[in-house]
Amino acid sequence: MRTTKNPFSPTASDEPDRLAEIYRAAAQIICEKGYDATSMNDIAEAVGITKSGLYHHVSGKRNLLFNIMSFGMDSLEEEVIIPAQVTDDAEQRIRSIIRNHVHLITSRSTSLGNSPVTILVDEVAGLTLAQRRKIDQRKRAYVNLIRDALSKLKEEDKLRDLDVTAATFSLLGMILWLSRWYKPQGRLNPDQLSDEVTKIALSGLLRQEP
Amino acid sequence: MRTTKNPFSPTASDEPDRLAEIYRAAAQIICEKGYDATSMNDIAEAVGITKSGLYHHVSGKRNLLFNIMSFGMDSLEEEVIIPAQVTDDAEQRIRSIIRNHVHLITSRSTSLGNSPVTILVDEVAGLTLAQRRKIDQRKRAYVNLIRDALSKLKEEDKLRDLDVTAATFSLLGMILWLSRWYKPQGRLNPDQLSDEVTKIALSGLLRQEP
Numbered sequence: 321m322r323t324t325k326n327p328f329s330p331t332a333s334d335e336p337d338r339l340a341e342i343y344r345a346a347a348q349i350i351c352e353k354g355y356d357a358t359s360m361n362d363i364a365e366a367v368g369i370t371k372s373g374l375y376h377h378v379s380g381k382r383n384l385l386f387n388i389m390s391f392g393m394d395s396l397e398e399e400v401i402i403p404a405q406v407t408d409d410a411e412q413r414i415r416s417i418i419r420n421h422v423h424l425i426t427s428r429s430t431s432l433g434n435s436p437v438t439i440l441v442d443e444v445a446g447l448t449l450a451q452r453r454k455i456d457q458r459k460r461a462y463v464n465l466i467r468d469a470l471s472k473l474k475e476e477d478k479l480r481d482l483d484v485t486a487a488t489f490s491l492l493g494m495i496l497w498l499s500r501w502y503k504p505q506g507r508l509n510p511d512q513l514s515d516e517v518t519k520i521a522l523s524g525l526l527r528q529e530p
Numbered sequence: 531m532r533t534t535k536n537p538f539s540p541t542a543s544d545e546p547d548r549l550a551e552i553y554r555a556a557a558q559i560i561c562e563k564g565y566d567a568t569s570m571n572d573i574a575e576a577v578g579i580t581k582s583g584l585y586h587h588v589s590g591k592r593n594l595l596f597n598i599m600s601f602g603m604d605s606l607e608e609e610v611i612i613p614a615q616v617t618d619d620a621e622q623r624i625r626s627i628i629r630n631h632v633h634l635i636t637s638r639s640t641s642l643g644n645s646p647v648t649i650l651v652d653e654v655a656g657l658t659l660a661q662r663r664k665i666d667q668r669k670r671a672y673v674n675l676i677r678d679a680l681s682k683l684k685e686e687d688k689l690r691d692l693d694v695t696a697a698t699f700s701l702l703g704m705i706l707w708l709s710r711w712y713k714p715q716g717r718l719n720p721d722q723l724s725d726e727v728t729k730i731a732l733s734g735l736l737r738q739e740p
Contacts, residue, residue, distance in 0.1 A: 441563070445567070485718070486726035490707075519691075
């Protein structure tokens with residue numbers, strides 16, 4: 321599902337960037353107007369191409385929605401999941417997940433105070449059942465990555481006396497909710513915000529050093 | 531906006547319950563199908579009344595969406611905001627907010643693992659601008675209640691060295707995310723879950739007792 325740049329083909333190499341632009345612009349207008357109320361015309365206008373130009377890139381609105389979600393999950397994989405797997409240390413893994421996921425969301429935030437691609441990843445009502453299964457499976461893999469790291473911390477007696485599932489979703493809630501309130505023009509920059517969330521989450525989840 | 535039962539009028543006294551039923555059933559089907567894809571016919575069917583019966587209660591789909599959100603905010607006010615204001619102690623107020631808001635969400639969760647009314651409160655794209663302002667104003671009042679309590683804890687030197695806004699939204703994220711993952715048939719009952727969230731949130735936000 322991920323697209324990689326091919327240095328030998330300039331056309332192919334521009335395509336991923338163009339697609340990313342289309343997905344981001346489409347996500348933003350879908351968040352503003354709602355999925356069903358947004359027409360392919362609206363999206364073409366937001367992207368700044370003709371409707372037939374848009375159909376050159378995507379075959380229809382439902383596939384576009386699925387592509388936006390897959391694009392969101394690709395970014396999560398590249399910028400959060402893969403870097404987290406570099407270390408085997410569970411605490412370092414959790415720290416890496418928080419820092420990179422906060423950065424992923426804040427770097428994609430619009431001035432309206434939301435991160436449309438992240439929000440859309442939850443709008444599964446517009447998908448076919450087969451598409452929904454694919455997205456759900458990728459989400460589950462991410463949940464499991466976090467849960468496994470917290471389980472390991474529990475085994476190492478570093479986790480507070482907590483239920484691992486409740487801890488997993490509390491952490492995810494803290495991070496994902498950012499996509500609905502963080503404004504780039506606000507007081508905290510992405511680094512400060514990632515420090516704040518790291519402090520709250522780790523103090524909440526981990527036993528204090530003796 | 532809140533409706534109160536009138537003990538002298540059995541009809542008036544049944545109306546709020548019937549409306550609550552309609553709002554919950556409508557919220558659930560809107561969450562499943564998406565707002566625009568859901569017809570008044572679908573909603574009437576889900577509620578188990580005729581379409582004209584449904585129009586007896588609500589004047590149209592957009593107003594229904596607004597009514598569902600207002601109903602959600604009414605529940606929040608009655609079951610979370612007002613009880614929190616009983617105490618002036620900031621830590622007790624935060625504890626009360628966590629416990630009651632977790633209970634509000636878990637008690638409304640369907641077996642599909644979501645709390646449709648809570649989720650819909652964020653689907654503001656379907657509202658008129660005036661309706662959106664009303665809902666936003668009520669949400670802001672709730673955010674401020676939490677922020678003020680955390681500011682007071684900061685003054686009392688009970689809060690960790692944290693930015694109050696980041697702390698407010700991290701807490702809200704932990705609680706509100708429950709509406710998207712908690713399944714009543716799961717391992718944790720609402721009391722246990724509210725204990726878990728309280729532990730994570732308070733350990734994350736407050737300095738430890740010396």
